[in-house]
Amino acid sequence: MPPTRNNRKSTRPVEKVKAALHLIDLKHLSIRKAAKESGLSYVFLHRRLSGNTRIDSRSGPDPVFNSFEETAMSEWLCEMERRGMGLKPKEFLQFVHNIVKKEKRKNPFTNGHPGHKWYYSFMARNCNTVRIRTEVPLEACRSKLTREQVDNWYCRYRDFIIEKGLLESPSRIWNADETGFCMGSTPGKVIGPIKEKGSYHIPHVTGGSSKERLTALFCASADGRMMPPFLVYPAPKPQGCNPLTGGLNGSAIEYTKKGWMTADAFLKFINHFDKHAGPERPVLLLIDSVSSHVDMSVFQSAAEKGIEIYRLLPNATHLMQPLDRGVFGPLKLKWHQVVRKHYREHPGAKIGKLNFSEKLKEVYYEFYKPLTVINSFKVTGIYPIDSTKIGDDELKPAVVLDQKEMQPQSPPATEDYEDTMLTEDENSESDITIKPIEKIMHDSPRKYPIDVNVVICKDGVNRQKLVDYDDNDRSDDVMLSSYGASFFTESTLKCYDQDKKNSPAITDFLIYPKAQAGKPKLKSLLQTLPDNLTSDESIRKMALKDLEKTRSFAEREKKAKQVYVKNCEKQLKKQQVQQKRKKQGKQKVKTLQKKSEDEVLCIACEVSWVDDQENCHKWVGCHVYDGWIHEHCIPIDHDVSGLADEKSQFVCHLCL
Structure with missing residues (x-):
């Protein structure tokens, strides 16, 4: 079968040279036989063994970046990915273009832009360091989680467990969390026809609405048990039927306005938890810091029932919540399978409030395994208590957002060891001096490590000699190389x-x-509360916070009342002024009416009729009262259309 792109195996020449040197040193083969068995030419191997050519040299033009520069870039890419700032292939190619452009480095790229061929070659050369990974969205608040915060929380949690005597009682350690179930099925890969020209996309009938969700709160213990679910449905309550019919025995249900968990619904869950948690007290309930879970009435009710509510570290539930880490994933997977099967067998029959509990029971029986629940507590370090379950790589994004100055991590470099001289016994076959240039541990799977040393013979010829180091004698100072063991000679050391x-x-x-x-930022109430939410200190702080809310509400009401009274007083004064002006206008009209013809004055200029006889100005009478005004004294913006028609009635500006 001829080699193809998928089945052919390629071995780098460096690895072949290493194997050939191994045969020469241990099996005492000649250069020609070692080259033949390793698949190399005699001249190729001889040049590298004599020291005239570097072992990792290759034919063709010089690479754009040397091996150390590529190693530095690959380590930088890995560190950026750990910090949540990884680069996509196109972004990395643009990054390389910027380096080449700034340095004006000689390159074979088109317009200085590296192509996909160079990218795939780079990934192949650094396959032991980098590869394509799939990112997972991480909120900014969750990325601020530090190792110090995690370790401190686990220390407090361990002390609390020891204080309550629960260290050897996994049956009394519980974790509760709610999750939403979509009523529609999700699309996936299916078996279908071969795609032809002009073919349409394969449809998927979801059955229900992808936006419709129902909430279920699950509770599991560290010994592998799970309680019947506590369901939260949106109001109103169905009439004439019980939504729990056909569901798991012991399930409970509560109705809220939007179908989400609220403080009142969580208070009823505490009663549900008390019923199924067993008779032993105290019991520990681990919850997250959602606002619907933090309520003083909930804490008081739990404390009366012997339930110790302990909250997980805020913004760390994706790492520390057992249900999130190991239960909800396989549970949702089974749910999607059951939903697809339901819509395939019963087209048009939707899943809703009436049959959700029945379908959830079917999913529960297919999913539930006690070992799955136990492992979810173990992988988070909740029980057994182990803070090292949360690795440092998972907390690396905090380095970007942490305000404390930290030492920048530089890409690992090969450490130079001091040159030492090792002299063999005088009775040996050849008097030679072995000078170890550098010891680098091989990171590929081998039965034994291999190092290469420069052999300086009496004739002055430099040759390379393999030296086996026992695993017990190997120190931790041996450096790792991203491309395996490197072989150097004195003639190539400078290069x-x-x-x-x-x-x-x-x-x-x-x-x-x-x-x-x-x-x-100011600390919120959730940040100031102790981890044990049912403690006296927590309840006292919640009571003080409620009292502070009441006082602030009373102060706001008082200020609002003062503003309202002030506005009413202003409005009243304004009305009084308007009434006074209106009254003064009416009095003025009455005085004009009482005057005789000899005492008639112009409303505007107050010139008398007698005094104006010599000027012969035209006077106009108001129809509303017996007042008179000069025609030229009428305001410009006043309607004078009534003057043109004798039948119409004129009204002065004071009467309007």
């Missing part, structure tokens, strides 16, 4: 030292992002 340096442009680009220091 190797030059390749170990990064160019200034690459050093400037290989930096890690850091968030700028912002304004300190």
Whole structure:
């Protein structure tokens, strides 16, 4: 079968040279036989064994970046991915283009832009360090979680467990959390016809609405038990039927306005939990810091029933909540399978309030395994208590948002060891001096480690000699290499030292992002509460917070009342002024009416009729009362249409 792209195996020449050197040293083969068995030419192997050519050299043009620079970039890519700032292939190619452009480095790229061919070659050369990974969305508040916060919480949690005598009682350690179930099925890969030209997309009938969800609160213990679910449905309550018919025995249900968990619904769940948690007290209930779970009435009711509510570290439930880590994943997977099966067997029959409990029972029986629940507590370090279950790589995003100055992590470099001289016994077959240039541990699977040393013979010829180091004698200072064991000779050591340096442009680009220091935020009530929410201190702080809310509400009401009274007084004064002006206008009209013809005055200019006889000005009478005004004294914006028609009635501006 001829080799194809998928089944052919390619071995790098460096690895073949290593194998050949191994045969020469241990099996005492000649160079020609070792080259033949390793699949290399005699000249190719001889040049590298004599020291005239580097072992990792290759034919063709010089690479754009040397091996150390590529190693630095690959380590930088890995660290960026751990910090949640990973680069996509196109972004990385643009990153390389910026380096080449800034440094004006000679390259075979088109317009200085590396293509996919160079990208795939880079990934192949650094396959032991980098590969394509799928990102998982992480909220900014969750990315601020630090190792110090995690360790401190586990220390407090361990002390609390010991204080309550629950260290050897996994049956009394519970975790509760709610999750939503979609009423519609999800699309996936199915068996279908071969795609032809002009073919349409394969449809998937979801059955129900993808936006319709029902909430179910599950509770599991560290010994593998699970309580019957506590369901939360949106109001109103169905009439004439029981939605729990056909569901798990002992299930409970509560109705809220939107079908979400509320403080009142969680208070009823505490009664449900008390019923199924067993007679032993106290029992521990681990919850998250959702606002619907933090309520003083809930804490008081739980304390009376011997239930110790202990909250998980805020913004860390994706790492520390057992139900999130190991239960809800397989549960939702089975749910989607049951929903698809239901809509395939019963087209048009939707899943809703009436039959959700029945379908959830079917999913529960297919999913539930006590070992799954036990492992979910174990993987989070909740029981047995182990803070190391949360790895440092999972907390790396906090380095970006942490305001504390941290030492930047530089890509690992190969450490130079001091040159030492090892002299063999005088009675040995050949008097040679072995000078170890560098010891680098091979990270590929081998039965024994291999190091290469420069052999300086009496004739002055430099040769390479393999030295086996026992695993017990190997120290921890042996450095790892991203591409395996490297072989060096004295003639190539100078070239190797030059390749170990990064160019200034690459050093400037290989930096890690850091968030700028912002304004300190005030701590909320959730941040000030102790972890044990049913403790006296927690209840006291909640009571003080409620009292503070009541006082602030009373102060706001008082200020609002003062503003309202002030506005009413202003409105009343305004009305009084308007009434006074209106009254004064009526009095003025009455005085004009009482005057005789000899005492008639113009309403506007107050010139008398007698005094104006010599000027012969035209006077106009108001129809409302017996007042008179000069025609030229009428305001410009006043309607004078009534003057043109003798039958119409004129009204002055004071009467309007």
